[in-house]
Amino acid sequence: MEKLKQTLEKIGELQQEAMEKTRKRVDCLIKPPGSLGRLEDLAVQLAGITGNPYPTVDNRVIIVMSADHGVYKEGIAPNPQIITAIQTPNFAKGVTGVCAFAKQSGADVVVVDIGVAVDVDHPGVINRKIRYGTGNMAQGPAMMREEAVQSLEIGIEIAEEQIRRGKNLIGTGEMGIGNTTPSAAIVAVMGNYDPREVVGIGAGLPLEKLDHKAQVIRRAIEINQPNPKDGIDVLAKVGGFEIGGMAGTMLAAAAHRVPVVIDGFISTAAALIACAIEPKVKNFLIPSHCSAEKGGKAALDLLGLQPMFDMGLRLGEGSGAALAFHFVEAATYMVKEMITLEESGITL
Incomplete structure (x- = not known):
């Protein structure tokens, strides 16, 4: 708990002076005002995050958290749970979807076993297993509150290690068969949605089973009564270890003023x-x-965030975050490589 407390104390506001300098330069670049749209806002945000009017994001990493879920026993996923354990080493081998996109964007991939249901024996997988999967949230809390804090602190520690190594842009990713169920539960609790409004097919659940999946989530919420004003309580009662790990990664990034790109539905729940x-x-x-x-959209709406793109992705793993790294880097190149109207000799 002490690690979490110290991290929260470090999280401040965006650096306004750096933002003002970047905004002023962006507005004067050799282009019509506002013509680069949200890239301009992104450049200003990056300045506010880093405190640098000319931010750099050239040392990138996707942190993938892997864990299993006790609620899998309720028949909410179409694929065998062992896929989590099979796929987790594949991230370390560099052969998954996110790995392909990470290679293209020049990013490292770090994979953490934070709660896979069996032992994962691979030297490239960081073993921070809390236990062998969460409890079945349809019968009781997914984890103890102390375990929820532990998952957050593991995420903080993994992210801090990457930041110490010079990483200046972080993406969040995950692996866990069945993890759209706790994610939908979190969104339902936080937004006061009926689960049927936010439940989806995940990795290919037949449409006729969506009502059952929603009912499992509804039962989990009724049994556990998570408090939407207490993020740790929600995580403990209807969350997952990998969701807590990603949330901790975000907390650490904010505390150290490093931009963090969130991936899809599960990352947004985190x-x-x-x-x-x-x-x-x-x-x-x-x-x-x-x-x-x-x-996914409901989760983003609850945060008040607008996504960069919509290509119908639902792989997870951090794949969308890796693709988004190109946009983030483009915003920094815009600020550093374009000249201003004054520098070009144009007067209007």
Whole structure:
């Protein structure tokens, strides 16, 4: 708990002076005012996050958290749970979807076993297992409050290690069969939605089983009564270890003034947890895409964030965040490589 407390104490506001300098330069670049749209706002946000009017994001990493879920026993996922354990080493091998996009964007991929249901034996996987999957949230809390804090602190520690190594742009990713169920539960609790409004097919659940999935979530919420004003309580009762790990990554990034790109539905659910714990975290978050998963838009709306793009993605893993790195870097190149009207000799 002490690590979490210290991290929260470090989270401040965006640096206004740096933002003003970047905004002034962006407005004077050799282009019609506002013609580069949200890239201009992104450049200003990056300045506010880093305190540098000319920010750099050339040392990038996707942190992938892997864990399993006890609610899988309720028949809410179409694929065998062992896929989590099989896929987790594949991130370390560099052969998954996010790894392909990370290679293209020049980003490292760090994978953490924070709660896979079996032992994962691979030297490239960081073992920070809390236990072998969460409890079945349809029968009781997914985890103890102390375990929820532990998952947050693991995320903080992993992110801080990457920041110590010079990483200046972080993306959040995950792996966990069935994890759209706790994510939908978190969105339902935070937004006071009926679960049927935000439940989706995940990795391919047949449409005729969506009502069952929603009912499982509804039962979990009724049994556990998570408090939407207490992010740790929501995480503990209906969340997942990898969701807590991603939320901790976001808290650490905000505390160290490093921009953090959130991926799709599950990452956005983690962002809801992080922002419930400390609302100022929102200023440090950069949304990547609008997930094709049904609750994705609702989750972004609850945060008040607008995604960069919508390509119908729903892979997870951090894949959308890796693709978004190109946009983030483009914003920094705009500020540093374009000249101003005055520098070009144009007077209007």
